[in-house]
Amino acid sequence: MSVEAHPLRKYTRPHVVKTTNCPGCGNGIVTQAILRAIDELGLKMEDFVFASGIGCSAWIPSPLFDADTLHTTHGRPIAFATGVKLGLPDKHVMVVSGDGDLTAIGGNHLIHAARRNIDMTVVLINNGIYGMTGGQTAPTTPRGLKTVTSPMARWSIPLTSLRWLWRRGPLLWPDGRPIIPGR
Secondary structure, eight states, X not given: OOOOOOTTGGGBOTTOOSOSSOTTOTHHHHHHHHHHHHHHTTOOGGGEEXXXXXXXXXXXXXXXXXXXXXXXXXXXXXXXXXXHHHHOTTSEEEEEEEHIIIIIITHHHHHHHHHHTOSOEEEEEOOSEETTTTOEEOTTOOTTOOBTTXXXXXXXXXXXXXXXXXXXXXXXXXXXXXXXXXX
């Protein structure tokens, strides 16, 4: 009996046989959404450079995608991606990282990339918590949520997904949570 390959398998590295994400994590849904968009637009992976930082969401392009990827230092994927876009202007540059990378230590890079209107795609996966390191409060953690570092619940106002970036021009903002039916 032969097993049919997943239609998006052609976009992943040949040696990858399983996900790097935990069971029930929504990153698989985000991964498929990115790869489906690339497929539907008829783009090729060799025309891309992906950058990611540190954290669970950063494991989407590296090691999964069969493309040039930069797994950068914490908070710096946009800075690296900016350099790539300046050096290789014909490449599609995409940053895939989490709210910890892009709104905490990398927040200024996000602000200034938007201000400069750099031609890149930034996928900010907002899970509202530092999940990889045990569940500490992040800049986007909702008010009232109890975490390891806020056992009495978060009292301060969270950074609400940087909606002010809308003012910078064209921006797709699908604000929601990837949900796995039946869980």
